[in-house]
Amino acid sequence: MTEDRYEAAVAHPEGRSTVARLASTATESGYDGLVVRNADAVLAEDPTITDGDPPDHADAGEDYDPEDDGGYLRTVTAEYGVDVVSGVEIDVDDPSTAAGRLGNVRSRERTDYTVVAVAGGSEAMNRFAAESDRVDVLTRPLRRAGAVDHVVADEARDHGVRVEFDLSPVLRATGGRRVRALRDLRRLREIVLDRDAPFVVSARPDSHLRIRSPRELVAVGEAVGFDRETVEAGLREWGRLAGRNRERAGESFIEPGVERGRYEEDDR
Amino acid sequence: MPLPKHLRPRWRYLAVRIETWPDADPSRKGFQRAVWESARALLGDPGSADAVLEVLRYRFGGGTGEAVVRVRHGEVSRGRAALACVGSVDGHPIGVRVVGVSGTIRACEEKYLGETPGDPDHEDVVFGDGTRPAVVRGAAVDVRDGHAFAGATPIDLEDQ
Numbered sequence: 235m236t237e238d239r240y241e242a243a244v245a246h247p248e249g250r251s252t253v254a255r256l257a258s259t260a261t262e263s264g265y266d267g268l269v270v271r272n273a274d275a276v277l278a279e280d281p282t283i284t285d286g287d288p289p290d291h292a293d294a295g296e297d298y299d300p301e302d303d304g305g306y307l308r309t310v311t312a313e314y315g316v317d318v319v320s321g322v323e324i325d326v327d328d329p330s331t332a333a334g335r336l337g338n339v340r341s342r343e344r345t346d347y348t349v350v351a352v353a354g355g356s357e358a359m360n361r362f363a364a365e366s367d368r369v370d371v372l373t374r375p376l377r378r379a380g381a382v383d384h385v386v387a388d389e390a391r392d393h394g395v396r397v398e399f400d401l402s403p404v405l406r407a408t409g410g411r412r413v414r415a416l417r418d419l420r421r422l423r424e425i426v427l428d429r430d431a432p433f434v435v436s437a438r439p440d441s442h443l444r445i446r447s448p449r450e451l452v453a454v455g456e457a458v459g460f461d462r463e464t465v466e467a468g469l470r471e472w473g474r475l476a477g478r479n480r481e482r483a484g485e486s487f488i489e490p491g492v493e494r495g496r497y498e499e500d501d502r
Numbered sequence: 503m504p505l506p507k508h509l510r511p512r513w514r515y516l517a518v519r520i521e522t523w524p525d526a527d528p529s530r531k532g533f534q535r536a537v538w539e540s541a542r543a544l545l546g547d548p549g550s551a552d553a554v555l556e557v558l559r560y561r562f563g564g565g566t567g568e569a570v571v572r573v574r575h576g577e578v579s580r581g582r583a584a585l586a587c588v589g590s591v592d593g594h595p596i597g598v599r600v601v602g603v604s605g606t607i608r609a610c611e612e613k614y615l616g617e618t619p620g621d622p623d624h625e626d627v628v629f630g631d632g633t634r635p636a637v638v639r640g641a642a643v644d645v646r647d648g649h650a651f652a653g654a655t656p657i658d659l660e661d662q
Contacts, residue, residue: 247630251653258641258655263599279630313657406589408543442653443521443597450586450600457544457583 238266239448240472242321242349242436247279248272249440253307257314259442264449267317267473269349270307271373271438274322274339277306319476321349323373329362340368348479349472351398357381364389364397370475371434373398376418387429396475397426399468401451402438404458416458423460434475435460435468512575515558517602517614518585520567523651524622524637524644526594530560533569536591541584553577555584558607559615564622565639568615570607578603628660 241260245253253270260268270276311318324335332352339346350370352363355377363372364386372395375382382397390397399422403415426433435455439445446454448469455465504510522528528536534557541550552574559570573581588598602614622639629636629645629652636645636654643659644651 246652246654250650252655252658254655254657255642255653259597309657313655405587412543441595443523443595444589445597446586447599450582453579453583454544454586456579 238473239469240267242269244440251442263447269319271323273320322347323351325353387431391431515610516571518569521597528591532592540587
């Protein structure tokens with residue numbers, strides 16, 4: 235099990251800073267790893283791909299390695315000493331569209347991204363994500379208030395879906411919006427910890443200026459009712475998840491013929 | 503008359519590094535105001551009064567800066583939390599990082615601060631779909647992107 239702490243960020247073009255800049259700041263801030271939530275958009279605009287063609291996943295077959303795509307993420311890892319993890323966050327309004335996207339990026343045999351997340355927020359999307367064995371993380375479950383109850387938390391636990399404690403409104407919202415976010419976050423924390431559902435913690439930075447160090451997030455968490463261990467465990471969980479999925483990808487993709495790893499069984 | 507020693511407040515000094523986009527130049531006054539507003543919003547009046555959070559040293563130039571912030575002994579974690587929630591100064595986004603904690607101002611400055619970054623360079627770089635003006639500060643490359651900037655590093659740039 236890893237003790238490393240990871241942050242999960244939105245990079246350029248959807249965020250304001252490139253993966254490299256986020257990684258550079260993450261290292262300085264004491265992180266060991268960085269999950270790129272929008273590796274799909276990043277790799278489509280890979281600065282090292284000069285002819286403008288986005289990488290074609292379909293042709294790569296079983297040798298496909300999401301973190302070797304165009305070499306960019308791997309180059310950043312080497313340059314800044316922070317483990318850069320390819321991720322995708324499926325952010326759509328309805329479960330059937332989400333199911334289609336999910337099928338495109340991950341099947342039993344292969345995964346295009348090391349971490350696959352589904353952005354929640356509505357009751358239907360939270361439930362869909364929590365019930366999907368192929369989903370690693372249910373992110374932003376509180377975008378619309380009150381949509382995680384004990385039933386969703388139980389499903390998340392049973393299907394190995396991490397529920398995200400998104401600290402970004404604590405850090406960046408003000409006034410009544412922040413008060414509501416804090417109220418919802420408290421309720422979420424009580425439900426998730428009570429039902430023993432797995433979880434991750436993030437400040438969801440979308441620029442290098444919005445990265446806050448692990449110690450800062452622990453302090454912010456403590457100010458709003460999280461204990462230190464919960465925040466630290468949530469930052470480590472991203473790394474643990476990345477490690478587990480890479481191991482599975484290695485088993486099922488690099489050695490065809492050997493029993494293929496499945497996303498729905500054993501080590502959740 | 504000074505207070506008897508056991509009644510004097512005991513302090514911790516937070517060494518803070520800050521960073522902005524190149525078009526911002528946050529003043530000491532603006533930074534202090536932002537810290538107090540953040541503390542008050544997060545900790546409330548009593549909590550923010552307890553933490554104190556006074557900016558004692560401050561300098562900023564070329565997109566980066568540093569400060570020493572005094573916090574009451576025993577309130578370091580809450581002070582750190584309030585600083586983490588400072589997201590902008592005078593409307594400009596700001597990155598804030600506590601790099602160390604000391605028992606004296608001098609130790610705080612000597613141990614953690616004192617980096618004097620040179621003036622940033624202004625260059626044209628090839629980023630994304632074309633050549634654009636950028637502000638370069640070591641490994642930090644802020645590329646002009648419409649009315650805003652994109653944060654990049656040298657490995658994001660194509661050779662010209």
